[in-house]
Amino acid sequence: MTAHTLGRGWRLFAILVLGFASGLPLALTGQAMQAWLTVDGVDIATIGFFGLVGVPYTFKFLWAPLMDRFEPPLLGRRRGWLVVTQLALAALLWWMGSLSPSAAPELFAIAALLVAFLSASQDVVVDAYRTDLLPEEERGLGASVHVFAYRLAMITSGGIALIWAGQWQSWPRVYHSMAAIMLGCAVLSLLTLPRVASHLRALDSDPARELRGFVAMLAGLAVGYLAAHHLLKLAGLDPDDPNRWIQLLFVLMEIAAALPLAYLAARRAGFETLNRSLSSYFAQRGAAAFLALIILYKLGDAFAGSLTTPFLIKGMGFSQEEVGIANKVIGLWLTILGAFIGGLIMTRLALYRSLLLFGVLQLVSNFGFYLLAELGRGAWGAVDLPAFDWGIVALDRPTQLDGLLLTVIAGENISGGMGTVAFIALLMALCNQRFTATHYALLSAFAAVGRIYVSPLSGVLSASIGWPSFFLFSIVVAVPGVAMVWLQRDALAALGRPAVPAGADD
Structure with a gap:
């Protein structure tokens, strides 16, 4: 085995660790937290407002320049920030698991907000580290490894967390377990991550x-x-x-x-690093229109997915275990499959055509939730799932999974995975290499606008008009994103056809 092969294996292992660490906290302030709030008796409108704890994901470009500009002592600029954020995340997840969302909702919301802030900060460094570490010829493979690890972490903190919560009857124990896993990621980052070269900062500023x-x-x-x-x-x-x-x-x-x-x-x-990077982005043609496209493209998906867990548990009466298996475990593997299919399709189609095709598929997939709300559970029969024991998660008795639920989850996750591939390709194409970390943080922050800010509106809207009308509304709000792709077709064609990995991080 050559030194080059060993070096590549070490780099890909680093990407695997960081991809997992990056994906783990997301569901713990999103779908898993919603499930905890639901079973703890919190009302649906309040659960919607809890979605605002994800606000740091939309503002991370504001402090990303500091993480690009300054270096923690001893550990290096990228690795130092990674270890600091991961240790802090482990401590906060443990604290969050010690709180009661119904007895102390304000304190619980503050803990969740801090977790989201540190998670967003970690994402900034992971994106920059991946870019700095991988040579050009390894970035496609490295991105695929990152996507796999990211989704595996979401399965852990989303699907497996729901199954554990049902089996243990204890959400605090679940969050304490996730804190221990994050602590393990911090130790691996400290001991095994290769250092990256100290690249020139975006600006040599005061x-x-x-x-x-x-x-x-x-x-x-x-x-x-x-x-x-x-x-x-x-x-x-x-x-x-x-x-x-x-x-x-x-x-x-x-x-x-x-x-x-x-x-x-x-x-x-x-604040020169921020000012120059923003000026660099907005100097390109159609910059504002691209930001509008970034916000709108996933808006319908964001509406349909913002309250999926409360809808399935509280609205449809599915058990936590059934939702965990169907929506979080099977669903996330189907998202990976959709991303792989989308990557293959994009080797044949240009960026514009891929965005348009996948955007239409995302829109159509939302209709499945409307059918589920209208027809109810059991409308398409059930699929038998045998008992299993995979070590980290087990099902102690055979159970049935609703046929319509599985169909809806399959359509939504496969089309969502395909759309994410094209969407991340767009973000990559819009980044200026001199300000990659800040630009990517800016664009991905705008991409999170729909996911974060529709949550309180979704809670109010679903309580006001009912689930069937709510999901029809999610189809309507998906239309502007598809229309925006068509209106920007010439500008998208001018971006060219960047290399696209067989997957994407959310």
Whole structure:
């Protein structure tokens, strides 16, 4: 075995570890957390608002330049930030598992928000580390390994977590187990990850001025938030109004006011790494239209998927184990299959045609949830699943999985995986190599807008109009994303056909 082969194996092992660590926290502040809230008796509208704990995924480009610019001592710039974020994630997941969402909802929400912040920060470093570590000829294979590990982690923290919760009758024990797994990832990162070369920073800027600019940006966020909050109160509105639409208005207006002021403050105070990277992105033709496309393309998927777990458990009456097996274990493997199929198709189709085709398939797949809500469980019979014991997860007795549920999950996950491949290819094509970490963080943050901000609206909407109408609405909101692809067809064609891995991270 040659030194080159050994080196490649070491690098791919590093990508495997980091892909798993990156995917593990997502469901723990998303679908798994929703299941815990549901069985703990939290109402559906409040569960929808808990989706806002994922807000850091949409803002991570604001602090990504700091992680690009500064280096923790001793461990190196990339590896240092990885170990720090993973150790902190392990500690926070343990703390979150010690709380009760029904007895202390505010404290539980703060813990979940901190987990999401650190998870988003880890994602920034993982993306940058993967780019720095892999030579050009290994990036396709490395991306595929990352996708596999990322989805495997989502199966662990999503599907297996639900099965454990049903068997152990203890969500705290599940979260403590996930904290131990994250601690293991931190140890592996510390002891086994290869160092990367100390590449030139995005800018050779004054560190003190960068920090002042970052603090000024945070001050701008706070001023914008408080200004919008108090203006709405002066208008006679109450942030604690039992009307969920009023609560949602406060959230959206506070964010709409905070972001522009944060940008202006960063610009005036000299947060140069952020300022130059944003200027670099917006200098390209059609930059704003591409951001609109990024937000809209997955919007229908985000609506349909935002409350899937509460819908299946509370709305349809499926057990936690059945949802865990069908939606989280089988479903995520089908997403990997969809990503693989999408990657093969994209070797034949250009980026524009792939985005259009997969966008239509995503739209059509949402109709399956409408059928499930209308026809109910048992409409298409059931599939027998024998007992099994895989060591980390077991089913102690044979059970039946609903036939319509499996069909809907298959359609949604395969089409979603295909759409994600084309979507990530678009993000890759839009990145300027000089500012890869910050650009990717910016674009992926915009990509998370739909997934995060539709959650409170989804909770209010589903409670107001019922599940069948809600899923029909998810089909309607998917149309603008497909239309935007068609309107941007010339600009998408001009991006060329970048290399696409057989999968994508969410």
